[in-house]
Amino acid sequence: MQISSRQYPHPVLSYTSDDFINSDFQASLKNTKTNSLYIFDANCVTSSDGINELIKDHKAKFAFHFECQTTRYRKIFSSFDNDFSFNLPAQDIEGKVQICAFIIAVEDIENYELTEFHPDYEGYSFQISKGDILAIDAERSFFAEKDIDPLKRIPSIFSIQPNRSDDAQAIEVDSSGNKIIIKLSEENFDYYKSISLNSNFQPILSSLIVIPALVSILETLRHEETDIDYEECRWYQVIVLRLKDFGIELGSHSFEQESTISIAQKLIGDPLSQSFSALMNLEED
Numbered sequence: 001m002q003i004s005s006r007q008y009p010h011p012v013l014s015y016t017s018d019d020f021i022n023s024d025f026q027a028s029l030k031n032t033k034t035n036s037l038y039i040f041d042a043n044c045v046t047s048s049d050g051i052n053e054l055i056k057d058h059k060a061k062f063a064f065h066f067e068c069q070t071t072r073y074r075k076i077f078s079s080f081d082n083d084f085s086f087n088l089p090a091q092d093i094e095g096k097v098q099i100c101a102f103i104i105a106v107e108d109i110e111n112y113e114l115t116e117f118h119p120d121y122e123g124y125s126f127q128i129s130k131g132d133i134l135a136i137d138a139e140r141s142f143f144a145e146k147d148i149d150p151l152k153r154i155p156s157i158f159s160i161q162p163n164r165s166d167d168a169q170a171i172e173v174d175s176s177g178n179k180i181i182i183k184l185s186e187e188n189f190d191y192y193k194s195i196s197l198n199s200n201f202q203p204i205l206s207s208l209i210v211i212p213a214l215v216s217i218l219e220t221l222r223h224e225e226t227d228i229d230y231e232e233c234r235w236y237q238v239i240v241l242r243l244k245d246f247g248i249e250l251g252s253h254s255f256e257q258e259s260t261i262s263i264a265q266k267l268i269g270d271p272l273s274q275s276f277s278a279l280m281n282l283e284e285d
Contacts, residue, residue: 020117027137038090163183176233203277215261
């Protein structure tokens with residue numbers, strides 16, 4: 001949703017343009033969550049007398065546009081009042097939710113001309129259609145997390161799959177989706193399937209497969225070596241929350257200074273020590 005970057009055939013009150021002088025538009029949102037709803041309290045204020053007059057005459061109104069890429073949810077909540085509330089079903093959104101606040105025309109407006117327009121527009125008037133944007137505030141977002149989320153534990157954010165391509169590598173990692181996909185060559189995947197049947201070998205498999213993949217991901221996050229917006233991915237949110245359990249914030253000094261392999265061991269639950277223990281038990285048997 002890139003509403004603020006669009007070009008318009010009429011002046012728009014925006015923090016990114018100088019179409020208006022000595023005027024601004026600010027919108028704020030506060031939210032609380034119940035088991036089934038997000039409850040939003042909105043406050044919208046503009047210092048443009050001309051736009052305030054249009055709102056008073058019910059020719060324009062305040063609005064918030066919500067968009068969730070994960071669930072494809074889109075909806076506009078609007079009001080003529082500066083302060084208003086609305087509810088959003090929690091089941092309709094998940095992951096990153098983008099929000100844009102604006103003022104829109106409720107009806108067609110002939111000869112749209114305000115004294116707050118930049119002097120460059122002096123002597124010009126504009127035809128406004130119903131639904132046109134008259135003012136925009138800065139875009140924002142929040143993360144909607146499910147109360148019951150199958151991706152709560154670090155091991156569950158990984159999916160191990162066979163790589164059936166002719167030039168398959170021993171192991172490859174794809175982090176572009178909600179889960180981190182670890183792709184093994186067909187031969188290695190067959191080994192993995194056989195070994196994973198023995199629960200005693202799970203720590204060893206984590207050390208061999210999951211830890212290297214997680215170290216790769218942590219290195220990418222540390223150096224920001226990608227254009228992918230990882231905030232859209234649920235695995236990213238799980239890792240961020242798990243890091244906070246250890247007092248580590250992405251981008252913080254502690255995250256930058258501690259080795260990624262050490263962090264990975266913490267996140268998974270020290271599979272190295274468990275692997276040694278499992279191997280020692282095998283030797284005793």
